[in-house]
Amino acid sequence: MGSKLDFTLAILNGAIGDHLVATKNGLATELACMHEGAPFPMTRAALATALPSASAKVVLLVHGLMCTEEVWKLPDGTDYGTLLERDLGYTALRLRYNSGRAIVENGEALARLLEELADAYPVPIEELVLLGYSMGGLVVRSACHVGKLEDHHWLALVRRAIYVGTPHRGAPLERAGKILTRVLRAIPDPYTRLIADIVEVRSMGIKDLGEGICVRDMEHPVPLLPEIRHYLAAGSLVDDPNVALFFGDVMVPVQSATDHRIVDREGFVLPPEHVKLFPHFSHVRLAHDALVYDQIRTWCE
Amino acid sequence: MSEKRKKMEKWRGLVALVRDGVEHGSRAVERIQLETANRPFTVLEHIPPIAVPAKVVHVVFDASVKATHAVIRGVNAVAATAIDVTLDHVASDSDERRND
Numbered sequence: 247m248g249s250k251l252d253f254t255l256a257i258l259n260g261a262i263g264d265h266l267v268a269t270k271n272g273l274a275t276e277l278a279c280m281h282e283g284a285p286f287p288m289t290r291a292a293l294a295t296a297l298p299s300a301s302a303k304v305v306l307l308v309h310g311l312m313c314t315e316e317v318w319k320l321p322d323g324t325d326y327g328t329l330l331e332r333d334l335g336y337t338a339l340r341l342r343y344n345s346g347r348a349i350v351e352n353g354e355a356l357a358r359l360l361e362e363l364a365d366a367y368p369v370p371i372e373e374l375v376l377l378g379y380s381m382g383g384l385v386v387r388s389a390c391h392v393g394k395l396e397d398h399h400w401l402a403l404v405r406r407a408i409y410v411g412t413p414h415r416g417a418p419l420e421r422a423g424k425i426l427t428r429v430l431r432a433i434p435d436p437y438t439r440l441i442a443d444i445v446e447v448r449s450m451g452i453k454d455l456g457e458g459i460c461v462r463d464m465e466h467p468v469p470l471l472p473e474i475r476h477y478l479a480a481g482s483l484v485d486d487p488n489v490a491l492f493f494g495d496v497m498v499p500v501q502s503a504t505d506h507r508i509v510d511r512e513g514f515v516l517p518p519e520h521v522k523l524f525p526h527f528s529h530v531r532l533a534h535d536a537l538v539y540d541q542i543r544t545w546c547e
Numbered sequence: 548m549s550e551k552r553k554k555m556e557k558w559r560g561l562v563a564l565v566r567d568g569v570e571h572g573s574r575a576v577e578r579i580q581l582e583t584a585n586r587p588f589t590v591l592e593h594i595p596p597i598a599v600p601a602k603v604v605h606v607v608f609d610a611s612v613k614a615t616h617a618v619i620r621g622v623n624a625v626a627a628t629a630i631d632v633t634l635d636h637v638a639s640d641s642d643e644r645r646n647d
């Protein structure tokens with residue numbers, strides 16, 4: 247029941263989460279790390295209780311639009327976090343956030359949360375891995391920039407950032423939504439304008455996905471921070487590489503998920519082994535599949 | 548914040564969401580009804596023999612649509628406030644029982 251309610255709230259937050267925040271609605275999800283289905287505060291006591299055998303290596307899983315941390319669950323009940331705990335000795339934390347807020351706002355909140363985590367974590371953190379799925383990857387990217395701009399301590403602990411099905415260069419479906427709204431508005435008919443109004447209700451988070459916007463006051467694409475090793479996983483429903491480039495896993499084209507491979511304007515290029523394409527993978531499958539986990543584990547070794 | 552209080556906040560949130568939905572929905576439907584009716588009325592108001600009665604009917608129609616939606620929004624606001632008050636009452640009752 248709790249899980250179903252959480253799932254419903256995740257969809258609601260993804261759809262109109264910015265409105266819920268603006269109206270101080272109690273249904274708005276607050277950004278927090280989750281333990282056994284409940285958020286826990288970033289205090290020493292709460293962390294010590296939630297993580298009795300905390301390791302110095304931490305991996306943070308950040309879900310995507312309209313999801314909760316349940317999206318990571320594999321059929322056997324494990325997730326990439328528990329598997330990394332088992333195989334490589336990480337301590338896994340799972341973030342839950344309101345995916346309808348602007349990506350920038352979630353990035354800022356995540357950066358602040360990570361600063362609190364670095365201070366309150368039971369043992370000194372030696373390594374922090376950020377693992378973002380879909381929109382979660384953009385939130386991670388945004389948080390890293392905020393961390394850099396505000397000189398946060400946690401940023402020095404981040405060794406790797408792994409982006410799974412993240413629309414770094416935007417999602418065409420959202421761009422199509424924008425065009426549809428414009429066309430409907432241009433038609434001088436009250437009914438089509440009503441449909442345009444309904445389509446326009448979608449949250450800032452969804453609108454940000456159109457261009458992959460993740461940093462305030464900076465033109466996107468912003469550079470990936472060179473002090474972190476970045477890894478990109480993309481899905482594709484087809485074999486043909488040219489078709490995959492544009493359609494990818496239907497939600498995110500391969501060229502967007504791989505950030506065109508050339509990831510910033512200063513010529514910082516990712517090594518080929520940092521980019522992995524998974525043929526015949528849907529967008530959702532990327533979040534909970536043994537093959538994707540094998541790749542993540544290889545990247546984390 | 549206690550679990551019970553969080554649950555109560557969610558109920559209040561749901562009430563507020565339904566209230567907002569009815570409020571916005573009513574305004575949107577009102578706008579459509581006024582705009583849709585405006586077209587034939589504008590044509591009729593250009594036909595000299597029926598221009599004056601058409602104008603009168605137009606005004607009456609607009610007023611009745613606006614009044615209907617105002618009533619809907621008013622009842623909606625009252626119902627939402629009543630539910631909020633009930634939730635407050637339930638919350639304070641359960642707090643008292645816990646203190647006893």
